[in-house]
Amino acid sequence: MVSAVSTERRAVRHRADARKYRDTKVAYLFLLPVVALLGIFVVWPAIYAGFLSFQNWSFYKDPEFVGFRNFTAVLSDPLFWASVGRGFAFVAMTVPPMLLLAFFFASLVVSVSRRFAGILKVSIYIPTIISSVITSIVFVLMYDYSGGLLNWFLGIFGIDPIAWIGDPAWALLAIAIPAIWLGMGLTSLIMVAAMVDIPTEYYEAAAMEGANWWQKTAYITLPQMKNIILYLLITGFVAAIQQFELPLVMTGGGPLDSTTLPNLFIFNHFRNDINVGYSIAAALVMFVVLGTVSAIVFKFVNSERLVD
Incomplete structure (x- = not known):
């Protein structure tokens, strides 16, 4: 009797292992195209x-090994580091x-009500689907010195x-405004999704204790959105410091290189340097x-998974 039970258990374990092995092969088969494209x-x-x-x-001659000469030239180039510093300033703006x-x-x-919320979400998302080039042209017309809407x-x-x-004093800020408009x-919408996901019981309990909107925001909303805010902070930083289309179209990096961000600096070298x-x-x-x-941001901003 004991032998029959052991045999049955081994058979069940064997079938489970065979099923797991088959599922693993199917998973690898589905991953293969993605891995190939990434490669x-x-x-x-x-x-x-x-x-x-x-x-x-x-493009005109075969590669010639020069060791770390290119990196030494980059690290000792004050124009490169000036563009990096300008990129950090643009991130702060x-x-x-x-x-x-x-x-x-x-x-x-x-x-607000669900119907009005739908209108608001559509209206705020419209800039996202507009080309950066078109946005650049529109804002250049708005910034025009003699006939622009702003002046x-x-x-x-x-x-x-x-x-x-x-004007070098205003040019970087003038580019930052359409960047905010495009990214907002x-x-x-990501923040809306995060807020909707917060349990309403938290707010109901806070309301029973007499908490106002600011207290609910400080003690419920922001802590619950900690990971989302961290994600948006990182992606926003990367997108801002790599901004390319706006300075290229609006100013070409000028005046006096005041809007030459890192990617535009690298592009100009690639285009002009042999x-x-x-x-x-x-x-x-x-x-x-x-x-x-x-x-560094991940190190100093606690991003542990929230537990209800």
């Missing part, structure tokens, strides 16, 4: 870029205001026209900078 379009280009960063290479505005907009959406509005109050994209839609290895080395250094800052 072709991500892994191999990254490896080849790393190889070319150690070469003196152009765009990410905190965008997160703050998106948070208040999301709070408004979850507090016309300031003129009503007796304020002299301002060269928004022609998706950020707001040695492509420098541009690739600069891109890899920028990758290290982004990774380091992201790791």
Whole structure:
């Protein structure tokens, strides 16, 4: 009797192992196309870029190994580090205001009726589907010195026209405003989804204790949205410091390189410099900078999984 039970248990275990092995093969089969695409379009280009960063290479001659010369040139180039510093300034101009505005907009959406909330969500998402190039052209027309809408509005109050994209003191800020407008839609919708997911019992209990909106926000909403805010902070930082289309179309990096952000700096070198290895080395250094800052943010912002 005991032998029969043991045999049956082994048979059941064998069938379970066979089923698990079959499921594993199917899973690997589904993963194969994704792994192949990643290998072709991500892994191999990254490896080849790393190889070319150690070469003196152009489109007109074969690669010549130069060691760390390209990286030394990048690290000792004050123009490169100036563009990186400008990128961090651009992040400070765009990410905190965008997160703050998106948070208040999301709070408004979850507090109104469902029908009005749908209208608000559609309206805030519209900028996300507009091309950055079209947005750049529209804002250039708005910033025009003599006929722009913004200077016309300031003129009503007796304020002299301002060269928004022609003055180094204003140009970076002028680019930051459309960047906030473009990024706020998706950020707001993500925050709305996070707020809707917070259990209503928390707010009901706080209301019974007499908590106002600010207290509910500080002690319930923000702690519950901690991981979402961290995600938006990281993605917003990466997107802002890598901004390319707005400065390219609106100012071309000027005036006086005041809007030359890192990606535009690398692109200009790639377009104008015979040695492509420098541009690739600069891109890899920028990758290290982004990774380091992201790791620091994860280190100092507690991102442990929330437990109800």
